[in-house]
Amino acid sequence: MEIDLASHVPIFEQIARGIRGEIARGIYRPGEGLPGIRSLAVELRLNHNTVQKAYDLLEREGLIRTRRGIGTFVTVAAARAAAEEVLTAARAGLADAVRRCVEAGLDPDEIRTLLEEAVDSADTGSDSSGT
Amino acid sequence: MEIDLASHVPIFEQIARGIRGEIARGIYRPGEGLPGIRSLAVELRLNHNTVQKAYDLLEREGLIRTRRGIGTFVTVAAARAAAEEVLTAARAGLADAVRRCVEAGLDPDEIRTLLEEAVDSADTGSDSSGT
Amino acid sequence: MEIDLASHVPIFEQIARGIRGEIARGIYRPGEGLPGIRSLAVELRLNHNTVQKAYDLLEREGLIRTRRGIGTFVTVAAARAAAEEVLTAARAGLADAVRRCVEAGLDPDEIRTLLEEAVDSADTGSDSSGT
Amino acid sequence: MEIDLASHVPIFEQIARGIRGEIARGIYRPGEGLPGIRSLAVELRLNHNTVQKAYDLLEREGLIRTRRGIGTFVTVAAARAAAEEVLTAARAGLADAVRRCVEAGLDPDEIRTLLEEAVDSADTGSDSSGT
DNA sequence: GTGGTCTAGACCACT
DNA sequence: GTGGTCTAGACCACT
16 A cells, blocks of 8 residues: 655545555455554554554444454445445546646646556556466 | 635645646736735635735745735746646646556546546536537 | 845835935935935835835934925934934844854854955945045 | 844744754754744744744755654754855845944944944853853 | 644735 | 734644
8 A cells, every 4th residue: 555645635544545445456355354553554654543543434434343352354345335435536536637637728638648648657566468 | 716625635735726727727927917815815715824825835936926015926937837837736646546546446448438527527618529 | 225125124114224324424414305205216116105104204203304395304403313323223233133143153253254244345335445 | 042023024034043043053953853833832922823934934945844743853954054044144134234334324443343242242151261 | 742724813014 | 905924723634
């Protein structure tokens, strides 16, 4: 998961988004355990309270369930819910970014070109070669 | 200019972006006066200090210049600089949004579809169909 | 008279200081007329209200006297008073500048060197060659 | 740090000057933490926004760096930069004060005498006599 | 506790 | 009217 400290999006929100995305993509499946708050905090070099806040948010959304002393788990209803939330957020984010491009004076074709560049470079981790 | 009070982007930053965009698109031209800090604050229903902070930022960037008791004006170097800043920001924002879409599990074609929807709805007023 | 628009000292105060100095040095003598508000404003490229404010200040101090429709004149008591005020202000300003030098980490000798440089360069207008 | 509420120099600028001087003199060293915005505000009996503005200015100059939730620290490049800025400002201030003395009709010797008085009284605490 | 943003409102300088 | 500074006080994010 990548945290952008310079972003205006609160860090706890970025963490929550990251986990939502991972649930949506099936990286974490219902019943599966999530990394511990402390260890994730160490990995991301953040204070554990910040990670805690992200987990709290996800629990309020019903995506995860914390069991004292045992750990945090993905709920059964999570996969579908996460996918929807992530999709909605992604769509909103894209619409917003496009609006800013239009305001920047870019015409649709230029935006499409930028999109292709962005798709290509975002495509890093996922192997699209089919190998 | 539209201000999103719910956004994580600080209001003063949103104002600065808006004005940068307007300079970039030639709505405000070098030498031209910008709306007064107080009057813009009233129009946007914001506190004048918030608008002041946005103008401060733009002045530090060299896009505008303030003259005591007279008003605020677009600098000669502004148009080009604003266009560049806005373009860079727009590109970064789009790349970011696309990355989130990919993380949401969307494939390139789905992202392209979303983009077309976004372009259409962001296409405020400017009828490109020529009909 | 030199006005420093970038200075934090209000412009009307700078004008007043300038005139006080000129009275103190005998450039304007008791009974003599001062430049008109409008013409001085034009010369200094300022709004006449700003010059007016400076004249008001000097009148309150008793250095000058305005006679409607005739002009502004240096009062009899002015010369001595101006000299005192200017001297007090100059002394205070110097003490302040020295304090800042000390705070900048300069030792007395370095400050003395700077002073000699400053005295030399401030010596521009006054012909010390005796020619 | 001493704040002169009657000065024409804005309070936030006075605070920035004070801290620049303290960095220049090595009172605060690179990596070291500065007093918190809120606590300094309390100490100086000022509003925290005013101190904030001073810190903003210093951050823009690259002298200090703020870390959310942690505090404000002197940057590595700060010492040299601060010393230069402070020296330049001190030199300019002294030149200005001397110019005013000359305009007040003081001759170089009188200015030198005033300087010695100022140096003596500004010589707070640091006994250079070695006694 | 530490910094960041924002509002409401006041006072000043310049045009 | 136009900008600049400051205060008092509130709310949020991160440690």
